[in-house]
Amino acid sequence: MSGGPLIAAHRLTVRHAGAARAILQDVDFSIRSGEIVTVVGPNGSGKSTLVRAVLGHVALEAGEIRRQPELRIGYVPQRVHVDDRIPMTVRRFLSLPRRISDAAASAALSRTGADGLQARQITRLSGGQFQRVLLARSLLHAPQLLVLDEPTQGLDQPGIVAFYQLIEEIRQQTGAAVLMVSHDLLVVMRASDQVICLNGHVCCHGTPETVSAAPEYQALFGVDSAQTLALYRHRHDHDHDQSGLPQGDHACHLGAEHGALRHVR
Numbered sequence: 655m656s657g658g659p660l661i662a663a664h665r666l667t668v669r670h671a672g673a674a675r676a677i678l679q680d681v682d683f684s685i686r687s688g689e690i691v692t693v694v695g696p697n698g699s700g701k702s703t704l705v706r707a708v709l710g711h712v713a714l715e716a717g718e719i720r721r722q723p724e725l726r727i728g729y730v731p732q733r734v735h736v737d738d739r740i741p742m743t744v745r746r747f748l749s750l751p752r753r754i755s756d757a758a759a760s761a762a763l764s765r766t767g768a769d770g771l772q773a774r775q776i777t778r779l780s781g782g783q784f785q786r787v788l789l790a791r792s793l794l795h796a797p798q799l800l801v802l803d804e805p806t807q808g809l810d811q812p813g814i815v816a817f818y819q820l821i822e823e824i825r826q827q828t829g830a831a832v833l834m835v836s837h838d839l840l841v842v843m844r845a846s847d848q849v850i851c852l853n854g855h856v857c858c859h860g861t862p863e864t865v866s867a868a869p870e871y872q873a874l875f876g877v878d879s880a881q882t883l884a885l886y887r888h889r890h891d892h893d894h895d896q897s898g899l900p901q902g903d904h905a906c907h908l909g910a911e912h913g914a915l916r917h918v919r
């Protein structure tokens with residue numbers, strides 16, 4: 655696959671043991687070098703499962719995921735539990751599980767704007783500092799693909815914006831592709847090359863403009879959200895590329911009962 659996508663999924667289907675329904679059904683996507691791809695979707699729509707499938711941590715019921723040989727992936731998980739009874743500095747945390755040099759630790763921290771945190775206790779960091787340390791750790795082995803599962807949980811709005819700016823800078827500096835899951839639709843869609851709107855299957859995908867205009871996306875997230883995005887991008891971006899195409903011949907609607915989602919094909 656040299657020169658092709660870093661990762662390509664074809665008809666990816668995941669069903670947990672004993673479950674009546676598949677969590678992911680016939681999901682297709684690909685990620686190219688240097689591209690920022692964002693996965694959006696409601697709670698329980700399979701976003702984390704998709705991430706785990708990309709990492710090779712979940713068995714596929716059907717379909718396949720092809721990775722470039724020796725693909726190096728850096729991962730920032732959704733949650734990291736750190737036992738606050740065990741003292742651990744940022745420096746030591748960066749050396750787990752693989753020992754790294756002081757120079758590598760300092761370069762990674764500096765790249766994520768976390769200089770000077772080396773001697774700090776990991777449990778005493780603010781949410782934003784901890785995210786930067788996690789990001790630094792994911793960069794240690796020169797990843798070609800960074801995978802981030804809701805990396806801005808617990809951050810305030812300025813913290814969220816700053817974090818995504820940092821991701822964009824890292825992409826520019828390292829050329830790494832980025833796959834991220836996010837609920838910060840407005841901010842993250844603006845920073846994405848490609849958006850995948852997921853609800854057990856791919857409801858629609860393409861550029862942020864294409865997805866925000868798609869009826870499938872608007873049914874899930876509301877027309878207001880799409881219009882605000884259009885305005886936001888127009889004012890701030892001046893990027894009018896419309897090359898992505900929506901996919902699929904079905905729509906997803908919010909059901910009447912308990913806000914549950916149902917699919918209309």
Ligand SMILES: Nc1ncnc2c1ncn2[C@@H]1O[C@H](COP(=O)(O)OP(=O)(O)OP(=O)(O)O)[C@@H](O)[C@H]1O
Nearest residue numbers: 670671673677695696697698699700701702703704
């Ligand atoms: N190991 C498992 N066994 C059985 N069901 C699971 C397992 N892991 C996840 N699920 C179910 O699969 C569905 C999708 O979960 P997933 O965590 O991928 O969704 P998500 O879109 O990331 O959700 P959220 O936005 O809440 O983080 C959920 O209904 C969840 O309960």
